[in-house]
Amino acid sequence: xxxxxxxxxxxxxxxxxxxxxxxxxxxxxxxxxxxxxxxxxxxxxxxxxxxxxxxxxxxxxxxxxxxxxxxxxx
Amino acid sequence: xxxxxxxxxxxxxxxxxxxxxxxxxxxxxxxxxxxxxxxxxxxxxxxxxxxxxxxxxxxxxxxxxxxxxxxxxxxxxxxxxxxxxxxxxxxxxxxxxxxxxxxxxxxxxxxxxxxxxxxxxxxxxxxxxxxxxxxxxxxxxxxxxxxxxxxxxxxxxxxxxxxxxxxxxxxxxxxxxxxxxxxxxxxxxxxxxxxxxxxxxxxxxxxxxxxxxxxxxxxxxxxxxxxxxxxxxxx
Numbered sequence: 001x002x003x004x005x006x007x008x009x010x011x012x013x014x015x016x017x018x019x020x021x022x023x024x025x026x027x028x029x030x031x032x033x034x035x036x037x038x039x040x041x042x043x044x045x046x047x048x049x050x051x052x053x054x055x056x057x058x059x060x061x062x063x064x065x066x067x068x069x070x071x072x073x074x
Numbered sequence: 075x076x077x078x079x080x081x082x083x084x085x086x087x088x089x090x091x092x093x094x095x096x097x098x099x100x101x102x103x104x105x106x107x108x109x110x111x112x113x114x115x116x117x118x119x120x121x122x123x124x125x126x127x128x129x130x131x132x133x134x135x136x137x138x139x140x141x142x143x144x145x146x147x148x149x150x151x152x153x154x155x156x157x158x159x160x161x162x163x164x165x166x167x168x169x170x171x172x173x174x175x176x177x178x179x180x181x182x183x184x185x186x187x188x189x190x191x192x193x194x195x196x197x198x199x200x201x202x203x204x205x206x207x208x209x210x211x212x213x214x215x216x217x218x219x220x221x222x223x224x225x226x227x228x229x230x231x232x233x234x235x236x237x238x239x240x241x242x243x244x245x246x247x248x249x250x251x252x253x254x255x256x257x258x259x260x261x262x263x264x265x266x267x268x269x270x271x272x273x274x275x276x277x278x279x280x281x282x283x284x285x286x287x288x289x290x291x292x293x294x295x296x297x298x299x300x301x302x303x304x305x306x307x308x309x
Contacts, residue, residue, distance in 0.1 A: 039095035041297040044085045046169035048293055049263040051076050052286050
C-alpha cells in the first residue's frame with residue numbers, strides 16, 4: 001500500500017513547515033527589505049532629487065496609469 | 075511642484091511595474107554571501123587563526139601569528155563595503171533610467187556603478203568622517219556640562235536643573251546628529267545624478283537639503299522607519 005509514501009511525504013511536509021516557521025520570520029524580513037523596501041526607498045530618493053532639481057518635468061514624471069485614468073475622467 | 079505624498083504614491087506605482095529595480099540589491103546580497111563563504115574557506119584551508127575573542131591566549135599564540143587573520147578580515151570588510159557602494163550607485167542609475175525613459179535594463183546599472191565607484195567611495199569616507207567628528211564633538215561638549223557627573227552618579231530620577239539641562243543637551247545633540255545624517259543622504263544622489271566629484275556632491279547634497287528640508291526629512295524618516303522595522307540588513 002501507500003503507507004511509506006504517505007509517511008515520507010508527511011515527514012517532509014512537517015520538516016518543511018517547521019523550517020519555514022523557524023527561519024521564516026528572518027527570511028521574510030530580509031526578502032522584504034531586499035525586494036521591496038530598498039528599491040522603493042531608493043526610487044523615492046532619486047525621484048525627489050530629480051523632480052526638485054527639474055531633471056524631470058512634472059508631465060514627464062507623471063505615472064502613465066494616472067494619465068490614463070485622468071483622461072478617462074475628463 | 076509635485077507634493078511629497080504624490081511623489082510617494084507615484085514612486086510606489088513605478089516600482090510595482092518595474093520589479094527588477096531590486097536587481098542591484100539582490101546582486102549585492104549574493105556577492106556578500108559569496109565573499110563570506112570564500113573568507114571562511116580561506117581561513118579553514120590555510121589554517122589561519124582568527125582571534126575575535128581572547129581564546130587565542132589559551133592556544134599560546136602571539137600577535138604576529140594572528141596578523142594574517144586580521145588582515146584577511148579587514149580585506150573582506152573593505153571588499154564588502156565597496157560592493158555595497160558599487161551596487162548602490164547602480165541602483166540609483168537604474169532608478170534614473172526608469173524615471174527618465176520608463177524602460178529598464180541592467181546595462182544602466184553596470185555603467186553607472188563603474189563610472190561612480192571611486193567617487194562614491196570617497197564621498198562615503200567623507201560622510202563617515204563628518205558624522206564621526208560631529209558625534210565626537212557632541213560627546214565632548216556633553217561631558218563638559220556641569221550636570222553630567224551628577225547624572226552619571228545619580229540612580230534616581232533627575233530633578234535638579236543641572237541634570238535636566240544636561241538631559242536636554244543630550245537630546246539636542248542626538249537630534250542634531252540625526253539631522254546631519256538626513257542632510258548628508260542626498261549627497262550620494264547628487265554625486266550620481268549630477269555626475270559630480272565627492273566635494274561638489276557634498277556641497278550639492280547639503281544645498282539640496284537646505285532647499286527641501288521638509289521633503290528630505292519626511293523621506294528620510296519614512297526610509298529609516300522602514301529599514302529599522304525589518305531588521306539590521308545593512309543595505
